[in-house]
Amino acid sequence: MRNFLAFIRRFRVLLLFVLLQGLALSMYFTFLTFPRSQYMTTASYISGHAFEFTNNITQYLHLKKNNTALQKENVRLRSKLPQNLLQLDREYITINDTLHRIQYEYLPARVINSTHSKRNNYFTIDIGSSQRVERGMGVISSKGVIGVIQNVSENFAVVRTCLTEKVRIAAMIESTGEHGFIDWKGENSKYGTLSGISNDSKIKKWDAVVTRGSAGMFPQGIPIGKIVSSIIIEGKPLWDITLLFAENFRTVQRVYVVKNQLSREQAQLEAHHQSTNTQ
Amino acid sequence: MNLTVKNIVRFVLFFVLQVLVLNQIEIGTGAQIMIYPLFIFLLPVELNVIFLMAIGFALGICIDAMSNTYGLHASSLLTMAYLRPAIFRIFAPRDGYDALLETNLYTMGSKWFVKTFGILLLVHHFWFFMLEMFKLNEVLYVFQKTGLSALISFLISVFLQFLFLRKPKRNEA
Numbered sequence: 001m002r003n004f005l006a007f008i009r010r011f012r013v014l015l016l017f018v019l020l021q022g023l024a025l026s027m028y029f030t031f032l033t034f035p036r037s038q039y040m041t042t043a044s045y046i047s048g049h050a051f052e053f054t055n056n057i058t059q060y061l062h063l064k065k066n067n068t069a070l071q072k073e074n075v076r077l078r079s080k081l082p083q084n085l086l087q088l089d090r091e092y093i094t095i096n097d098t099l100h101r102i103q104y105e106y107l108p109a110r111v112i113n114s115t116h117s118k119r120n121n122y123f124t125i126d127i128g129s130s131q132r133v134e135r136g137m138g139v140i141s142s143k144g145v146i147g148v149i150q151n152v153s154e155n156f157a158v159v160r161t162c163l164t165e166k167v168r169i170a171a172m173i174e175s176t177g178e179h180g181f182i183d184w185k186g187e188n189s190k191y192g193t194l195s196g197i198s199n200d201s202k203i204k205k206w207d208a209v210v211t212r213g214s215a216g217m218f219p220q221g222i223p224i225g226k227i228v229s230s231i232i233i234e235g236k237p238l239w240d241i242t243l244l245f246a247e248n249f250r251t252v253q254r255v256y257v258v259k260n261q262l263s264r265e266q267a268q269l270e271a272h273h274q275s276t277n278t279q
Numbered sequence: 280m281n282l283t284v285k286n287i288v289r290f291v292l293f294f295v296l297q298v299l300v301l302n303q304i305e306i307g308t309g310a311q312i313m314i315y316p317l318f319i320f321l322l323p324v325e326l327n328v329i330f331l332m333a334i335g336f337a338l339g340i341c342i343d344a345m346s347n348t349y350g351l352h353a354s355s356l357l358t359m360a361y362l363r364p365a366i367f368r369i370f371a372p373r374d375g376y377d378a379l380l381e382t383n384l385y386t387m388g389s390k391w392f393v394k395t396f397g398i399l400l401l402v403h404h405f406w407f408f409m410l411e412m413f414k415l416n417e418v419l420y421v422f423q424k425t426g427l428s429a430l431i432s433f434l435i436s437v438f439l440q441f442l443f444l445r446k447p448k449r450n451e452a
Contacts, residue, residue, distance in 0.1 A: 013328050017361045020336050024354035028410065031349035047345045054299050115346070117305045119411045122347040158347060186412065187309065187420070250305070 032120070041151050041158050042113050042124040048156035051113035051124055059110075062251040070254060073142035104219045106256040107131055109139075112156075116189040116249050121163040123147070125255060128155045138169075138217035138258040144246030145169060145182075145211060145224045146255050157257075162224070163189055163249055170212040171224050176201060179212045180241075182224060189249050192225060194241040201239075203230040209243050216263040286322065290338060293318040298345040309420070310427040315342060315352075316403045317436045319360050320396055321383060324376045328364050335360035348411075355407040359399050370395050384440045397433065404429045 008015065031041075042051060113124040127133055129152045139146040139159045147161035148169065160167055163184050171194055172179035180196030194209055207227045213220030225243035233240045260266075293315045301312045319335050339353030346352070367376070370391060380386040404425045412421050 013332075013361070016329055016332055017357065020332060020357050021354060024336070024339070024350040024357060025410075027350035028348070028354065041347050041349075042345060044344065050299070050345070054303075058303070115302070115305070117307065117309050117311060118348075120347075124347075186417075 042122070043128065043151045043153040043156040043158045045153065045155075048112075048124065048126075048153065052126055055110070055112040059253060062253055065251050066253045069142050103260060103262055105259040105261065106140075107133065107259060109157075109255050109257055111253050111255055114161075114249070114252075116163060119186045120165060121161050121189075121249070122150065123159040123161055123255070125157050125159060125257070126155070127257065128153050128157050130154050132259065133157050133257055136217065137260075138211075139255050140218065140222055140258060141247050141252050141255045143223070143248075143252075145218065145222055146247060146249075146252065148217060149257065159255075161249060162192055162245065169217070169224070170214045171209050172212040173197070173203070173227070174208040174210045174221070175204070176207075179214075182209075190245060191228065191242050192245055194227075194243055195238070197239045197241060199232050199237050199239045203227060203239055203241060205229070216260045216266045218258055282323065289318055289321070290334075294338065294341055297342055302346050306431065308427060309424040310431055311424075312435060313352075313404065313407070313428065313432050314436050314439065316356065316359055316400055316432075317396075317439065319356060319363065320399060321381060323378075324367065324382055325378055328361065331360045331363060332357055351407060351410055354410060355403050358406050359403040362402060363399060366395050366398055381444075383444055384437060385444060385446050392437075396436065397429075400429050400433055400436075401425065404432065 042048060107127060109125040109127045111123045112126050115121045123139075123146065125139070133149060133152050135149050135152055137149045139149060145162060147159045147164070147167060149157050150160040151158040162169065162182055165184065165186065167182060167184065169182040170179060171182050173194075178197050178201050180194050183193045183195055185191075185193060197203070205227055209224045209227060211218040211220060211222040211224060223246045225245045228242045228244050230239045230241045232238075297313065297315045301314060304312060306312070315338060318338065319331065322331060322334065335356040336353050339356035340350070342348075342352040343350055367382075372387075372391070376382065377386075384392045405421070408421045408424045408428070
């Protein structure tokens with residue numbers, strides 16, 4: 001026992017170093033893969049309010065750009081309103097549309113903190129569980145896909161953006177329907193990669209890449225980016241496709257959280273399907 | 280001012296400056312400005328390394344909580360705090376350190392400061408970016424990020440000392 005105590009006293013500095021280092025590293029690696037609590041993130045009460053305060057000061061910096069983007073979106077949406085359309089057939093007027101039902105709802109939010117030059121970049125937005133935001137919901141802006149909700153507290157949420165390793169958003173090439181996943185290599189916030197596309201298909205430059213809508217996070221066809229270049233991966237029958245993101249992640253301020261009303265149904269069905277398959 | 284109070288004030292100021300100002304600045308090419316190692320560097324020389332590591336860990340965790348890095352800053356600052364006494368011992372002046380003086384740019388001279396703080400800052404930045412990327416095949420990119428960020432962080436640390444530290448008056452005979 002005395003020897004043991006002497007050992008501890010002798011190596012106490014090294015032991016404390018290893019202990020604290022182990023604590024920090026285990027925290028880093030577990031949170032990176034399974035984010036469980038919101039206390040150590042910017043979704044927590046104190047940091048959320050601190051960032052809201054600073055954002056209130058700095059949000060004017062990109063206001064002009066954001067207003068133009070929102071106005072463009074308004075123009076696009078306004079052109080789809082029924083009052084702007086010329087009615088060709090006056091015989092049938094449907095008033096109560098029973099063929100369509102709203103599947104996706106959008107919750108407006110403001111980005112109050114963001115990074116873009118780290119390996120994994122997160123946005124903090126100013127709505128949370130009290131506004132019915134849940135983990136795993138998609139986040140889009142007026143121009144395209146932003147990311148997926150990773151952590152939720154009462155009034156704030158952390159978004160795992162497209163600028164993270166393994167964001168794994170299901171995407172497809174709009175013209176051909178070939179689908180794969182979005183990834184980010186970590187160098188330039190303008191360019192992402194699309195992986196999992198077989199190289200027997202032809203890839204055209206400037207083809208649009210849109211969401212596939214398979215996981216129920218996003219509706220189908222939300223733009224993600226445009227194809228810039230494609231190289232064949234050596235030793236694999238796959239393309240390594242680089243795409244230019246539709247959204248400029250450096251200046252985005254207003255985003256929408258996508259709430260899928262049928263996501264629970266889809267998840268239940270798929271879980272049921274999987275469990276019956278394994279039996 | 281009392282040494283403890285002074286360092287607590289400094290802790291808060293470094294934390295606020297890092298989180299609310301420097302974390303928001305993005306230079307591009309992956310460079311990131313981190314000046315909080317200077318806080319650990321400026322702590323008194325005779326402070327026990329155990330306290331040094333505890334303070335470093337605490338400051339790192341505080342910064343982590345505000346930048347979604349989950350322990351990355353804590354880990355790298357801890358490493359730097361652990362190595363500080365060793366580096367100080369290697370580059371110790373001939374008659375040892377003056378316990379009353381703070382080890383800053385003015386009191387110890389620019390040559391000493393560049394060597395010790397340069398090495399510690401490089402270690403801190405390299406540890407940080409290595410863990411952040413965590414891929415061996417991107418090691419060149421890690422070096423690029425480390426070099427660029429360390430250079431900018433170093434310049435800003437020097438600049439901060441020019442701004443806020445007063446030159447000690449020398450009474451020469």
